[in-house]
Amino acid sequence: MAGKIKYLMVDRELCIGAASCVALYPEVFALDDENKAVILKKDGIKDSGKTDVDMLEVSAVDDDTLMLAAQSCPTLAIYLYEEDGTQVYP
Numbered sequence: 235m236a237g238k239i240k241y242l243m244v245d246r247e248l249c250i251g252a253a254s255c256v257a258l259y260p261e262v263f264a265l266d267d268e269n270k271a272v273i274l275k276k277d278g279i280k281d282s283g284k285t286d287v288d289m290l291e292v293s294a295v296d297d298d299t300l301m302l303a304a305q306s307c308p309t310l311a312i313y314l315y316e317e318d319g320t321q322v323y324p
């Protein structure tokens with residue numbers, strides 16, 4: 235799956251800080267001081283809000299790794315969307 239995922243988001247209410255997303259894709263996910271996952275964006279911005287993959291700090295996002303990271307989340311807190319807004323996961 236290449237270039238299919240256009241947006242990602244973390245639901246902070248669901249995130250329990252298990253950090254498997256961080257382990258699988260540390261260029262995209264990190265934990266903040268509340269032990270919730272944030273998305274690493276350009277210009278050092280870190281938050282959990284819906285993010286265009288073009289705004290990520292990492293220059294070329296790998297869809298397969300992003301999907302693996304989302305699938306690794308025990309509470310299904312990572313949402314992935316296509317360009318037209320269709321939810322790809324979960």
Ligand code: SF4
Pocket residue numbers: 244248249250251252253254255256263270271306307308309310311312
């Ligand atoms: S894997 Fe899920 S629960 Fe764990 S830090 Fe990432 S988003 Fe949060």
